[in-house]
Amino acid sequence: MSCSLRETLVLPARLDAPADWFGALPFSRRIAEIGFGNGEFLFHRSGLEPQVLHLGIEVSLRCIDKAARRVYLAGRRNVRLILGDGRFLLREAFPEAYFEGIFMHFPCPWPKTRHARRRVTTPDFIETLASALAEGGFFELLTDEEAYALAAQKAMGGHPSFRLESFEVDPVRPVRTKYERKWMEMGKPIFRLHVVKTAPARVAKISGGGSGPMHIVLPGARLDAERLRAASSLEGGTDDARWVVCNSYSGVDGSGLVQVVTCDEGFEQRFYIRLVPREDDCLVKVDDASYPFNTPAVHAAIGGLAALLEKRS
Numbered sequence: 236m237s238c239s240l241r242e243t244l245v246l247p248a249r250l251d252a253p254a255d256w257f258g259a260l261p262f263s264r265r266i267a268e269i270g271f272g273n274g275e276f277l278f279h280r281s282g283l284e285p286q287v288l289h290l291g292i293e294v295s296l297r298c299i300d301k302a303a304r305r306v307y308l309a310g311r312r313n314v315r316l317i318l319g320d321g322r323f324l325l326r327e328a329f330p331e332a333y334f335e336g337i338f339m340h341f342p343c344p345w346p347k348t349r350h351a352r353r354r355v356t357t358p359d360f361i362e363t364l365a366s367a368l369a370e371g372g373f374f375e376l377l378t379d380e381e382a383y384a385l386a387a388q389k390a391m392g393g394h395p396s397f398r399l400e401s402f403e404v405d406p407v408r409p410v411r412t413k414y415e416r417k418w419m420e421m422g423k424p425i426f427r428l429h430v431v432k433t434a435p436a437r438v439a440k441i442s443g444g445g446s447g448p449m450h451i452v453l454p455g456a457r458l459d460a461e462r463l464r465a466a467s468s469l470e471g472g473t474d475d476a477r478w479v480v481c482n483s484y485s486g487v488d489g490s491g492l493v494q495v496v497t498c499d500e501g502f503e504q505r506f507y508i509r510l511v512p513r514e515d516d517c518l519v520k521v522d523d524a525s526y527p528f529n530t531p532a533v534h535a536a537i538g539g540l541a542a543l544l545e546k547r548s
């Protein structure tokens with residue numbers, strides 16, 4: 236895929252990007268699909284309303300590439316794709332009441348208790364949807380799991396910002412997605428939940444909880460081989476804002492590069508922190524090639540590495 240295609244179609248999910256997105260998105264009406272898979276539905280839906288922006292959010296780069304190629308070859312101008320976690324991006328990267336509709340077709344039901352946080356039925360995700368939708372906007376869920384459909388019906392139908400519009404079994408639809416076909420071939424019923432936002436809602440942004448710039452200057456601190464080695468086994472934070480170092484490397488310029496994974500309220504980010512020794516101090520900063528959202532766990536990781544460099548040997 237050409238560079239220019241990626242630049243036009245695939246928007247970067249990064250700290251400074253939302254401002255760029257809004258400049259690059261001259262559409263007053265906006266629809267989103269979370270987890271569009273191979274993009275059949277997004278492609279179909281965007282053809283019906285060329286004046287409406289159709290924003291697809293996917294965690295799989297393969298899906299993004301496939302859908303981008305299809306959209307590009309068809310010359311569609313009202314589709315944009317973002318690589319990232321839709322639950323996180325909907326909450327963090329868009330203004331309130333930004334979308335007039337959000338589709339989610341066949342998300343993983345996350346049956347294990349330890350993954351319960353990732354379900355669409357969690358109070359946090361329902362608040363996120365309520366906040367992201369304009370009043371009168373809709374959310375459509377398709378699933379083959381009855382228990383999941385019923386849980387979503389109960390959670391969203393009982394929410395003060397939503398009105399349950401319909402709950403259908405085996406709805407007739409103009410286009411079937413890959414997973415829909417798969418479940419139908421196996422003889423499974425398909426459930427469709429349609430809710431409409433009826434009252435204002437607001438969700439607190441996690442990245443609003445991160446404070447200050449994403450670098451620290453440490454007068455008198457030192458970076459040496461021993462500290463860099465010690466960095467590779469560091470971890471810390473609280474239950475809702477954890478961080479762990481996966482690896483540390485020494486750079487050719489004498490700086491240290493530390494690979495970090497953070498988790499804020501169940502949302503993961505992977506990025507690098509650079510440790511830069513200077514004449515009178517050390518700089519600890521998010522590496523220039525990384526763009527994490529400014530969250531409490533990112534700050535805690537920077538603080539943890541700063542503490543290591545400040546430690547007296």
Ligand SMILES: C[S@@+](CC[C@H](N)C(=O)[O-])C[C@H]1O[C@@H](n2cnc3c(N)ncnc32)[C@H](O)[C@@H]1O
Nearest residue numbers: 270271272292293294295320321340412413414
């Ligand atoms: C079971 S597939 C369904 C794909 C498509 N909607 C369909 O009906 O064929 C679920 C899709 O959601 C994507 N996905 C899972 N979690 C996601 C998240 N948090 N944000 C965005 N996409 C996600 C997966 O990569 C996968 O493509």
